[in-house]
Amino acid sequence: MSLVDAGPNLLAPPGSSPALLLQCAEHCRLVPSMDLGHDWLADQSRVAGALPDRPGQRTAAKVSSRRSRRGSPASRRQRRRAQDTGRREWERMYAVAVAFAAEHGHLDATGTGTDRELAHWLAHQRHLHGEAQLRPIRTSRLAELGMIWDDDPNAWERGLAYARAFATRTGHLAIPVAQTLDGYPLGAWMAAQRRANKLTKHQQKALDALDPLWRLEPGWNRSYRRMTAYLAAGGTLTGPANRTGHPTDSCFRPGVWLRSQTQRACDRKLNRQQIELLNALSTIRPAWAAAGASSGMTV
Structure with a gap:
């Protein structure tokens, strides 16, 4: 059967088999011709390639359809410009997020004041991530900044983000219960974790x-750290009870604190971790002594 190109349609000769027409329907649109005197053989060359002659051959209709889906060169350029604009905007906001994380130690913008734009952007990234529409490379870059993916204000990872920010600044998690960080009740959160x-x-x-001693009561944790700093600076476990501590911590009285720990141990008011930590104090050597031992010097 031959088909004739008639503008937007392809014409089938009268009397064509319906079954054959149905088989061709997936390739092109067929309209029965009303011209009974039309010379179909003469027009055969005009429709060469309208139907596939062999398996795998693309029809003209398919090629036209694919071209229409790709769009015109102008529409492709417009899409590229839109993609470039979106890419630049993402990088701009990512730079804002980097600056915020560097200043605060976390990536939990509150959405007030100058942080409003960043908070909205982070919420959108969180939504895209939840819908599996955020590119893996962007997910990874945000995760490296400490992105909080859970939008629940009581999410555990939100508390961890603030704890990490605090530990980065201080080196420990001996946080008083009333301590807040950027408005977040970090002290209460740590108390709940303990x-x-x-x-x-x-x-x-x-x-x-973040801190191997995080389970200890904050006051004891801080005093123990002050004691280790005193010993590392050359202090001793023996001596007057009222001797002063580290030069930069002259208010600390290591002798008084050690005596109180001895009494608490006798009263069975110390847990196993605290007793192990106190026993470990005898192994702490001053930094200058440790350096001398490593170099072979006699101290």
Whole structure:
């Protein structure tokens, strides 16, 4: 059967088999010709390639359809310009996020004042991530900044983000209960973690990485750290009870603190971790002594 190109349609000769026409329907649109005197053989050359002559051959209709889907060169240029604009805007906001994280130590913009634009942008990235529409490379870059993917204000990872910011500044998580950070009740959050007995292994590992002593009462944690700093600076475990501590911490009285710990141990008011930490104090050597030993010097 031959078909004739008739503008937007292809004409089939009268009397064509309906079954054959249906087989051709997926390739092109067929309209029965009303011209009974039309010379179909003469027009055969005009429709060469309208139907595939062999398996795998593309029809003219398919080629035209693919071209229409790709659009015109102008529409392609317009799409590229839109993509470039979106890419530049993402990089601009990412730079804002980098600056915010460097200043605050976390990426939890509150959405007030100058942080409003960043908060809205982060919320959109969080939405895209939840819909699996955020590119993996962008997900990775945001994760490196400490992106909080859960929008729940009480999400555990939000508390961890603030704890990480605090530990980066101070080197520990001995946080008083009333302590806040950028408006977040970090002290209360840490108190809840110390009381919790159902933390996952992942959560415990994350807090251990920030401060191995995080489970201890904050006051004891801070005093123990002051004691280790005193010993590392050349202090001793023996001596007058009222001797002063580290030169930069003259208010600390290591002798008084050690005596109180001895009494608490006798009263069974110290837990196993605290006793182990106190026993470990005897192994702390001054920094200058450790350096001398490593170089072979006699101290």
